[in-house]
Amino acid sequence: MAEFMTETAERSAVVPRPGTSGERAGRSGDGAAGPLDGQEAAALLERTRALVDPELRAAFASLPGSMRRVALYHFGWQHADGTPAAGNAGKAIRPALVLAAATALGGPAARAAAVRAAAAVELVHNFTLLHDDVMDRDTARRHRPTAWTVFGDPDAILAGDALQALALRMLAEDPHPAAVPAASRLAACVVELCAGQHTDTDLESRAPDDVTLDEVLVMAEAKTGALIGCACAVGALYAGAGDEEVAALDGFGRQAGLAFQLIDDVIGIWGDPRNTGKPAGADLAARKKSLPVVAALTSGTPAATELADLYAKPHHGQDAEAAAEIARTAQAVERAGGRDWAQAEAADRMARAVQELARAVPDPEAAGGLLALAEFVTRRSS
Amino acid sequence: MAEFMTETAERSAVVPRPGTSGERAGRSGDGAAGPLDGQEAAALLERTRALVDPELRAAFASLPGSMRRVALYHFGWQHADGTPAAGNAGKAIRPALVLAAATALGGPAARAAAVRAAAAVELVHNFTLLHDDVMDRDTARRHRPTAWTVFGDPDAILAGDALQALALRMLAEDPHPAAVPAASRLAACVVELCAGQHTDTDLESRAPDDVTLDEVLVMAEAKTGALIGCACAVGALYAGAGDEEVAALDGFGRQAGLAFQLIDDVIGIWGDPRNTGKPAGADLAARKKSLPVVAALTSGTPAATELADLYAKPHHGQDAEAAAEIARTAQAVERAGGRDWAQAEAADRMARAVQELARAVPDPEAAGGLLALAEFVTRRSS
Numbered sequence: 001m002a003e004f005m006t007e008t009a010e011r012s013a014v015v016p017r018p019g020t021s022g023e024r025a026g027r028s029g030d031g032a033a034g035p036l037d038g039q040e041a042a043a044l045l046e047r048t049r050a051l052v053d054p055e056l057r058a059a060f061a062s063l064p065g066s067m068r069r070v071a072l073y074h075f076g077w078q079h080a081d082g083t084p085a086a087g088n089a090g091k092a093i094r095p096a097l098v099l100a101a102a103t104a105l106g107g108p109a110a111r112a113a114a115v116r117a118a119a120a121v122e123l124v125h126n127f128t129l130l131h132d133d134v135m136d137r138d139t140a141r142r143h144r145p146t147a148w149t150v151f152g153d154p155d156a157i158l159a160g161d162a163l164q165a166l167a168l169r170m171l172a173e174d175p176h177p178a179a180v181p182a183a184s185r186l187a188a189c190v191v192e193l194c195a196g197q198h199t200d201t202d203l204e205s206r207a208p209d210d211v212t213l214d215e216v217l218v219m220a221e222a223k224t225g226a227l228i229g230c231a232c233a234v235g236a237l238y239a240g241a242g243d244e245e246v247a248a249l250d251g252f253g254r255q256a257g258l259a260f261q262l263i264d265d266v267i268g269i270w271g272d273p274r275n276t277g278k279p280a281g282a283d284l285a286a287r288k289k290s291l292p293v294v295a296a297l298t299s300g301t302p303a304a305t306e307l308a309d310l311y312a313k314p315h316h317g318q319d320a321e322a323a324a325e326i327a328r329t330a331q332a333v334e335r336a337g338g339r340d341w342a343q344a345e346a347a348d349r350m351a352r353a354v355q356e357l358a359r360a361v362p363d364p365e366a367a368g369g370l371l372a373l374a375e376f377v378t379r380r381s382s
Numbered sequence: 383m384a385e386f387m388t389e390t391a392e393r394s395a396v397v398p399r400p401g402t403s404g405e406r407a408g409r410s411g412d413g414a415a416g417p418l419d420g421q422e423a424a425a426l427l428e429r430t431r432a433l434v435d436p437e438l439r440a441a442f443a444s445l446p447g448s449m450r451r452v453a454l455y456h457f458g459w460q461h462a463d464g465t466p467a468a469g470n471a472g473k474a475i476r477p478a479l480v481l482a483a484a485t486a487l488g489g490p491a492a493r494a495a496a497v498r499a500a501a502a503v504e505l506v507h508n509f510t511l512l513h514d515d516v517m518d519r520d521t522a523r524r525h526r527p528t529a530w531t532v533f534g535d536p537d538a539i540l541a542g543d544a545l546q547a548l549a550l551r552m553l554a555e556d557p558h559p560a561a562v563p564a565a566s567r568l569a570a571c572v573v574e575l576c577a578g579q580h581t582d583t584d585l586e587s588r589a590p591d592d593v594t595l596d597e598v599l600v601m602a603e604a605k606t607g608a609l610i611g612c613a614c615a616v617g618a619l620y621a622g623a624g625d626e627e628v629a630a631l632d633g634f635g636r637q638a639g640l641a642f643q644l645i646d647d648v649i650g651i652w653g654d655p656r657n658t659g660k661p662a663g664a665d666l667a668a669r670k671k672s673l674p675v676v677a678a679l680t681s682g683t684p685a686a687t688e689l690a691d692l693y694a695k696p697h698h699g700q701d702a703e704a705a706a707e708i709a710r711t712a713q714a715v716e717r718a719g720g721r722d723w724a725q726a727e728a729a730d731r732m733a734r735a736v737q738e739l740a741r742a743v744p745d746p747e748a749a750g751g752l753l754a755l756a757e758f759v760t761r762r763s764s
Contacts, residue, residue, distance in 0.1 A: 064577035066584070131543060135536040154517040154583050157539060158576040161513060164543065165576075168550040169569030172562050180554050180562060187551030194540040194547075195446035201536050202448070 041096075041376030044369055048096040048118065053089070055119035059166050070151050070159035074130060076142060080150045088142045093377055094231040095122045100369035101235025101249050104361045114238035116174050117182050121231045123167035124186055128193050128227075130160035135201065164190065178237035185237070189230040196223030203289050208297055208311045216294045217258070225257035232370070236360065248360035249370075255353035256374040262346035263378050265290035266339060269330050281326035284333075285315045291345070296338030303336035350378060423478075423758030426751055430478040430500065435471070437501035441548050452533050452541035456512055458524060462532045470524045475759055476613040477504045482751035483617025483631050486743045496620035498556050499564050503613045505549035506568055510575050510609075512542035517583060546572065560619040567619070571612040578605030585671050590679055590693045598676045603636060606643040611635035614752070618742065630742035631752075637735035638756040644728035645760050647672035648721060651712055663708035666715075667697045673727070678720030685718035732760055 060071050072078035076088040095118035102114035132138070133146040134156050140146060148156035171183035199219040203211050232253035236246045267276060268283035268290055276282075283290050289297075296307055310329045316322065333339060353374055361367040442453050454460035458470040477500035484496040514520070515528040516538050522528065530538035553565035581601040585593050614635035618628045649658060650665035650672055658664070665672050671679075678689050692711045698704065715721060735756055743749040 063573060064580070066580040067573070067576060127543075131539055135539060155580060157513055157517060158580050161509075161543075161546065162573045162576045164546055165550075165569040165572035168547075168554075169566055169573075172550075172554075172566035172569060183565070184551055184554035187547040187554060190547035191445060191449070191544045191551075194449060194544045198446070198448040198537060198540050 038372075038376050038379065040368065040372040044096050044100060044373060045092055045376075048092045048099055049089070051099065051115045052092060052095045052119045052122060055116055055170075056089075056122065059119065059123070059170060063162060063166070066155060067159045067162040070130075070147050070155050071126075071163060073150060074126060074141075074147045074159065076144065080145075088144075090126075090142060091377075092122065093373065094125050094227060095119060096373055097228060097231040097253060097370065098235040098238075100373055101232045102238045103235075104239070104366045104370055105236050105241045105245060105249075106239025110235075110239040113176055113178075114235055116170050117176075117179065117234050117238055118231075120167040120170045120182075120186060121227070121234060123163045123170070124190060124193075125227060127160045127163035127167070128190075128197070130156050130163065132197055134160075135197065176238065178234075178240070182234045182237050185230055185233055189226050192222050192226040196221075196226065199223075206289075208287075208289065208308055211289050211294055211297070213291075213294050213298050216289065216291055220261040220291060221254060221258055224261040225254035228257035228260070229253035241360070245360040248356045251356035252353045252360070252370065252374075255349045255356060256378065259346040259349040259353065259374075260377045262291055262342045262349065265292050266342050266346075269293075269333060270339065279318075280323070281330055284326050284329045285322075287311055287315065292333055292338035292342040294338075295341040295345075296333040296336035299336045299338070299341075301336045303332045307332040307336055346378060350374065420754075420758050420761065422750065422754040426482060426755060427474055427478050427758075430474045430481055431471070433481065433497050434474060434477045434501045434504060437498055437552075438471075438504065441501065441505070441552060445544060445548070448537060449541045449544040452512075452529050452537050453508075453545060455532060456508060456523075456529045456541065458526065462527075470526075472508075472524060473759075474504065475755065476507050476609060477501060478755055479610060479613040479635060479752065480617040480620075482755055483614045484620045485617075486621070486748045486752055487618050487623045487627060487631075488621025492617075492621040495558050495560075496617055498552050499558075499561065499616050499620055500613075502549040502552045502564075502568060503609070503616060505545045505552070506572060506575075507609055509542045509545035509549070510572075510579070512538050512545065514579055516542075517579065558620065560616075560622070564616045564619050567612055567615055571608050574604050574608040578602075578608065581605075590669075590671065590690055593671050593676055593679070595673075595676050595680050598671065598673055599640070602643040602673060603640055607636035607639035610639035610642070623742070627742040630738045633738035634735045634742070634752065634756075637731045637738060638760065641728040641731040641735065641756075642759045644673055644724045644731065647674050648724050648728075651675075651715060652721070661700075662705070663712055666708050666711045667704075669693055669697065674715055674720035674724040676720075677723040677727075678715040678718035681718045681720070681723075683718045685714045689714040689718055728760060732756065 056075070057077075060068050060075075063071060069078070069082060072082075073080055075090075076085055079085045098114055098118035098121050099111050102110040106113075129141065130147055133141060134148045134153055138146055139149050146156075147159065151159075168183055168187060171179045171186065196219055199215070200223055203215060203219060229250040230253070232249040233246045236249040241249070265283070268278075268288070269281055269292060271278075271280075273280050279285065284293070293307070293311075297304055297311070307329065310325070310332060315325065354371070357367050357370055357374075361370070438457070439459075442450050442457075445453060451460070451464060454464075455462055457472075458467055461467045480496055480500035480503050481493050484492040488495075511523065512529055515523055516530045516535055520528055521531050528538075529541065533541075550565055550569060553561045553568065578601055581597070582605055585597060585601060611632040612635070614631040615628045618631040623631070647665070650660075650670070651663055651674060653660075653662075655662045661667065666675070675689070675693075679686055679693070689711065692707070692714060697707065736753070739749050739752055739756075743752070
């Protein structure tokens with residue numbers, strides 16, 4: 001069982017600040033518009049979309065109509081009826097990490113060479129989203145109805161299958177010497193993602209007092225950390241990095257991914273509905289065994305008992321009484337230390353991520369892009 | 383609309399016999415135990431299992447427990463409770479074709495080199511079975527409950543996802559120069575298989591008079607022919623074959639695969655329940671739009687109208703009246719020419735397959751294994 005911090009950490013202060021851990025987390029930037037304000041990350045994400053989207057669109061154009069339709073809808077590039085849509089294909093964090101890792105270790109030439117691999121990683125991410133939504137019966141994704149609710153389970157499953165195949169085909173047809181080891185890593189990562197999704201489903205079906213914090217951490221690393229680590233490792237491969245650097249970048253991504261999941265879980269409980277697009281405490285209403293909740297349940301505090309009693313009954317309704325019950329549940333998680341623990345753990349994971357990054361990319365300027373992206377995902381508020 | 387033969391073809395006489403097309407279909411064999419009696423094919427299939435199963439078992443051992451359990455169950459190597467089972471992993475036609483194609487064009491050394499690729503093709507086949515059973519809600523496969531009925535939809539979907547990843551990972555980690563083009567072909571084939579499955583689902587949901595024979599043929603080629611063609615092409619790649627030979631072997635497999643599907647559809651209507659393990663006329667009871675049925679429905683004969691009327695109502699019950707209705711339906715398909723057409727078309731496809739084979743492998747002795755396997759699958763009676 002983890003130790004809890006005794007005071008509430010500043011909500012977004014999970015990233016070591018310059019001055020406190022500057023020797024590990026040194027960065028480039030002019031101070032006024034450094035990575036911490038998110039501008040560098042936003043620019044990287046925007047450039048990633050500009051580079052990767054044409055690859056994705058070309059790949060989709062090679063698909064038979066039925067699967068192309070689902071893929072274009074899922075990426076937000078078409079409405080359900082096939083007419084063009086403004087698009088919300090997600091933040092492109094994973095392909096941005098591929099390109100940033102390639103740049104950090106191999107400069108602009110490596111970044112240019114890694115665009116196809118970045119698209120392949122994004123395809124794998126979206127294949128798992130399509131299938132996870134089917135399994136979890138989730139009805140909304142990126143503020144739109146999920147693909148299975150629009151096209152049915154079979155077409156959503158088939159589109160996911162096809163996106164996985166497309167991703168690995170793109171790497172098989174990429175003549176770059178890194179493409180084959182990248183394909184091997186990406187395929188191994190798919191197996192780990194599946195294991196994470198299995199464990200997630202399994203944990204949700206178990207009684208709250210039958211779940212340990214270690215199990216949830218292992219699940220989160222497999223489900224979220226693995227692909228973020230793989231993205232960084234693939235970028236390193238395209239820069240011609242050696243095994244140790246590739247492993248260190250994988251570690252950087254895994255730890256940053258866990259930090260992201262911890263913050264995401266905090267937002268799932270205390271996030272502002274105006275930012276999250278979900279009702280307040282949606283994860284609590286669904287009785288989700290997220291990291292802060294399991295930390296609280298296993299804290300051995302009186303509030304843990306109170307929380308376990310609340311979680312033993314399903315949540316109903318959307319009236320004032322139901323809202324008050326959610327508020328009480330959130331308070332129990334907080335009094336049991338779940339919120340503080342999650343934020344301290346996220347900060348700890350980010351510190352580890354920064355250490356791994358420094359191993360592979362000792363030059364703070366070169367590491368700036370990767371650090372900016374890691375900070376961006378862990379500092380988001382929606 | 384296809385022309386129908388006017389007399390019933392001999393049930394299993396879909397393969398050009400020596401003497402009638404011996405100049406194209408010349409084969410090795412001692413006459414007493416040549417390929418036509420199935421002994422050569424049976425020996426090839428047995429040897430394939432002996433070579434490929436250890437690769438498959440080693441691949442499964444690398445899977446996390448939850449997916450390993452589903453995979454071992456699906457292959458018939460474990461019971462649902464995880465205890466060892468005698469096993470019925472299927473006939474291993476596709477990996478046998480990989481090895482036979484490699485042997486035909488490259489001899490025993492190519493066969494030995496292609497074992498891992500043969501296992502990868504078998505994994506892709508089984509990934510699609512796992513997912514198709516979920517989509518089609520099929521409850522039996524190889525005389526056992528399907529994986530989703532035992533482990534639930536999520537674990538069956540995840541196991542399928544993992545088997546696809548495993549297949550492409552095995553090729554990415556195979557140092558043979560054919561591995562990368564084989565991976566590219568196999569990934570492209572997955573997309574075609576998905577398209578075939580989509581069209582199959584789509585055709586089944588449409589009214590019987592809204593389906594053309596061409597559509598069903600295209601669907602059958604994508605769903606069945608594509609992977610059989612890919613298996614042969616992958617074997618050719620491992621023998622170092624050139625583009626033309628690879629394309630010819632792909633064509634051989636596609637045509638043989640269509641012949642197989644035609645015969646399979648005939649068996650689905652007129653097959654002996656003692657051999658098929660399904661009730662007589664199971665495909666008719668399910669109102670399946672199989673190739674002989676659509677040929678009959680689109681024949682413009684009086685029997686076609688009778689068949690359309692029967693197909694307009696769902697089939698119910700298992701009593702004598704229900705059995706009589708199935709018998710009437712089968713007779714209508716036969717009188718409308720569906721059975722004869724399917725058998726003539728299968729013979730035609732096999733003739734085209736043999737032509738393609740002769741293009742790539744002019745030596746009859748070298749082509750013997752591939753021909754024996756093609757004859758085996760199209761002459762089966764269950």
